Amino acid sequence: MKLITTALFMICIALAAAAQEVQPDPASSVNTQQQNKALARRFYEQVWFSNNPAAVDEIFAPTYVVHDTGDRKNATENAEEQKKIAAYFWERGTMTGAINYQIAEGDLVATRWLWEFKPNVWWMKLLGGREQIPIINVFRFRDGKIVEVWNHRHDIDTARGNVPFVTGLALGLLPALALLILSAVLYFKLKRLRRPEAVVDERNENATERA
Numbered sequence: 001m002k003l004i005t006t007a008l009f010m011i012c013i014a015l016a017a018a019a020q021e022v023q024p025d026p027a028s029s030v031n032t033q034q035q036n037k038a039l040a041r042r043f044y045e046q047v048w049f050s051n052n053p054a055a056v057d058e059i060f061a062p063t064y065v066v067h068d069t070g071d072r073k074n075a076t077e078n079a080e081e082q083k084k085i086a087a088y089f090w091e092r093g094t095m096t097g098a099i100n101y102q103i104a105e106g107d108l109v110a111t112r113w114l115w116e117f118k119p120n121v122w123w124m125k126l127l128g129g130r131e132q133i134p135i136i137n138v139f140r141f142r143d144g145k146i147v148e149v150w151n152h153r154h155d156i157d158t159a160r161g162n163v164p165f166v167t168g169l170a171l172g173l174l175p176a177l178a179l180l181i182l183s184a185v186l187y188f189k190l191k192r193l194r195r196p197e198a199v200v201d202e203r204n205e206n207a208t209e210r211a
Contacts (some may be wrong), residue, residue, distance in 0.1 A: 005114035014045060033104035036141045040109045043146070048115065049089050049097050053083040061145040068151040100134075110138045131155075 024139045039059050060079040066072050089095055100112045129169040133155050140148035 033106075033109070035144070036107070036109045037102045037104050038140070039137050039141070039144070039146070040102065040111050040137075044097065044099060044111070044113055047082065047086050048095055051086075051095075053086060056080075056082045059146055061142070061147045064146055065148045066151065067149065069153075072151075089117055092121045092124055093117055105139050108138055109141065110136060111135050 003051055017201045042055065043059045046052040056079050062079055063076055064079065066075050066077055068075075086095075089193040095117050097113055097115045097116070100114065102112075113135055114137055115131070116135045117133075119129065119131075133153055135154070138150040138152075139146045140185050
């Protein structure tokens with residue numbers, strides 16, 4: 001009987017120890033979330049608010065999955081792509097911004113931030129000039145690196161958002177412009193063809209007056 005009691009006691013101790021090992025540490029989870037939030041903040045402050053593309057290598061995994069507009073839906077990209085995107089704007093103007101707030105849950109961090117861009121090239125100035133766009137990004141972290149990105153931009157009131165309107169207007173004007181050019185060409189051709197007839201008529205009139 002004593003052996004059975006001892007065995008049951010040892011089993012209970014083993015089960016309790018296993019349960020303690022499996023149970024997640026709340027403090028550790030909170031620390032990880034704070035670290036992820038700091039990494040996300042660092043990405044904006046160093047890559048977008050100041051021109052330091054090398055920080056991408058320390059924040060992003062070598063490859064990540066992005067969910068964005070156009071062809072960038074559930075697409076796998078190299079971390080170099082983040083450098084190229086930021087470089088595109090840095091080469092054409094200056095950028096700054098502000099982080100409004102961040103929310104962390106599990107391995108996800110959501111950041112709401114304001115992107116400000118002041119172009120220095122003429123065609124961007126013509127399209128809309130200085131831009132201020134609120135953006136919400138959701139990053140998924142694994143082992144201290146960003147491995148997945150969801151991108152949500154509120155750019156409907158900006159030059160980018162007006163591109164469909166401008167494109168539609170241009171497509172509507174093209175046929176009218178083509179007809180105008182065609183009419184002008186036909187007009188000058190007809191005028192050129194009628195010119196000899198006018199000369200002949202004038203000669204006939206002069207001959208009649210002399211007679």
